Amino acid sequence: MSSVAVSIHESYREKLRNNRLGLWLFFVSEAFMFGGLLAARFYLWREDGVVVRPALDQQLGLIVTSVLLLSSYFMNRAETAIAHDDRENFLSGLLITAFLGLVFLAGVVIFEWGGHIKPWDGVFGAVLFGMTGMHALHVLSGVIFILIIWWNGRKGHFSADRHWGVEACAIYWHYVDLVWIFFYPALYLIGRVVH
Template identity: 50%
Template sequence: MAVQPEALARHRLSRMALNRMGLWLFLLSETFFFAALISSRYYLQGLARPETLNQALGLGITMVLLLSSLSAYRAETCIAHGDRKGFQQNLLATIALGLLFVVGVAMEWREAFVHFPPNTGFGSIFFTMTGIHAFHVLSGLLVLTLVYMLGRRGHFSAGSSWGVEGAVKYWHFVDVAWVFIYPTLYLVT
């Protein structure tokens, strides 16, 4: 007789609390990755920054990502209170805002390729940091899309919404990472 993974929840924590802890541990781990990225920026480039960086675009995509965090929060809150419609709408809004952010980064890259391509000092850091962050955004979008599809097929309810919670927590984490990356690349002097 094999042990079913779900059967393990009867200890001190519920399966949900266990999953939650696992996700937080994963995010803690990821924090170290971003810490490595950010410290590399200061190690290699100090506080230097090219004047050609598009400040308006940087501020814009930051706002978009912050806004997407709100809609993600709303989606999770809605499903936790049983509001399916609000959940679906807000999730869709989050995905749309996430895509907008990706488009913003792509526009930023087009300009950056001209002014400070990846084989320059600042370019190495800029493309790596934004690229790795964008990779996290894309994987977050993938998960949010899966959750959205499952939601449309009737999954998740007020009492059982771990999938939503996990996806949204990850999304917020991507936002937190950007909160630090944005000034590191655009603002510090």
Template identity: 65%
Template sequence: MSGSTAVHGEYRAALRNNRLGLWLFFLSESFLFIGILVTRFYLWGNTRPELNQLNGLLVTIVLLLSSFTMNRAETALVQNDRKTFLNSLLVTVVLGLLFLAGVIVFEWGGHIRPSDGAYGAVLFGMTGMHALHVVSGIVFILIVWNNGRRGLYSSEQHWGVEACAIWWHYVDLVWVFFYPALYLMGQAIR
């Protein structure tokens, strides 16, 4: 038995634990987001406030594009293309920041305040909780980018990159449910 095989076996066991743990965490987080969606349908019912539709569509497109660049980063690492890996991570960060800017500057800066009844509370609650998760994803990507720059991930062993990528996809997926619940479903009330 060579030493490297033992290390490899240990890494595989840890990887199996880590993957199951992360997916269980997603399951747990899903209950949080389902709870928020339940709040939206309980309080808003079949109505929604008038929101800036163009802004909503643009931030959604930006966030979905960022999922593509995140995937590109991970695939590039597997193929040992370090330059594309690092650059794609940075592009993902920029897209994430653009999304945040769209939500915070244009949506939160609109005519609705947090204290404006159920419309204000749910709008800021949903976008705020999601934005918090986007911020955590951006911090995570920057950590992975820094460690990747120093060559800590190989094309075979890169759990940190994998976790970061699926976390980012998960946060995007949440928005795929939040966007229609905020912008599309129900009758817009003026």
């Protein structure tokens, strides 16, 4: 390798190192925002000192949660594929992930939000729509991110050595998934059912 190529390679590695740390710091930051929403949920959904929750469609909750968890598997599959220059599984993995993400979004936005609780229904509506809304925004941005990566991947960008975009997209997707793993029990499972 010529010395110019070595230095370009070095600079990519350096940037990768910075990008990784930067992304994780962004997640730390976001964790405080999601943590604030969780704090609000346990502060407001409480009656006489007992943690309560509204009656939500349990089947729906289980389905959307499973769909989102499953999507993370395909995201991981896509990332592993590009790390081995397996373009076919890379692209199909991305598309399946985006599709499952959209299924999750449909479950939340159409079915959950179409249920008996509305945003203006006191603390139950406020917290439910606040938490699912903020999370849905992140899922939506994740789907858009995946589609951008897919579009570029289809045009031949990314390789086994250079796929920071894919990596960032995958970590982001897993992160949004992880947030839901905290939100799902907080909304659907913990506390005595009222209303």
